[in-house]
Amino acid sequence: MIRTLLMIGLIGFLSLVFLHAPVRAEGEFGGLALGNGQLIFEAQCVGCHVHGGNIIRRGKTLKLKALQRNHRDSVEAIANLVRNGKMPMSAYKDSLTEQEILDVSAYVLNQAQQGWN
Numbered sequence: 001m002i003r004t005l006l007m008i009g010l011i012g013f014l015s016l017v018f019l020h021a022p023v024r025a026e027g028e029f030g031g032l033a034l035g036n037g038q039l040i041f042e043a044q045c046v047g048c049h050v051h052g053g054n055i056i057r058r059g060k061t062l063k064l065k066a067l068q069r070n071h072r073d074s075v076e077a078i079a080n081l082v083r084n085g086k087m088p089m090s091a092y093k094d095s096l097t098e099q100e101i102l103d104v105s106a107y108v109l110n111q112a113q114q115g116w117n
Contacts, residue, residue, distance in 0.1 A: 033099075037107025040100050044092065045108075052108075052116035056088055064112040073112075078105035 041049075048055050052062040060066065067073040072081060082101050085091030092101060 033103045034107050034110055036100070037103035037105070037110075040096065040104040041107055044096070045104065048089075052111060062108050062112055063116065067109070067112055073109070075102065075105045075109055078108050 049062050054061045060070065064073065067078070072078055079101050081089070082096070082105055083091065083093045096104070
């Protein structure tokens with residue numbers, strides 16, 4: 001019985017993950033897919049940057065003040081960091097498409113502007 005319930009739960013979870021269609025957002029980010037950016041962030045970034053923080057380098061968070069202080073407060077500046085990395089952060093140009101890099105960068109900036117709520 002428990003095994004059956006666990007299997008049903010697993011199937012339901014996997015259905016949500018694989019059948020989820022990203023939500024496209026218009027406006028300030030020029031149609032970049034914030035929903036897709038969120039999915040990428042959760043898959044690639046949240047391990048070090050949960051809630052916009054940074055578990056490796058505490059001062060290098062994704063909070064708006066830190067992004068401004070480090071001159072990373074635009075989609076292109078964030079995308080450049082995602083693309084090329086900067087130790088200890090890995091570069092993602094070989095594992096994400098350019099559109100995915102722009103999507104996750106727009107998501108990060110949008111979240112920073114909203115206080116990561």
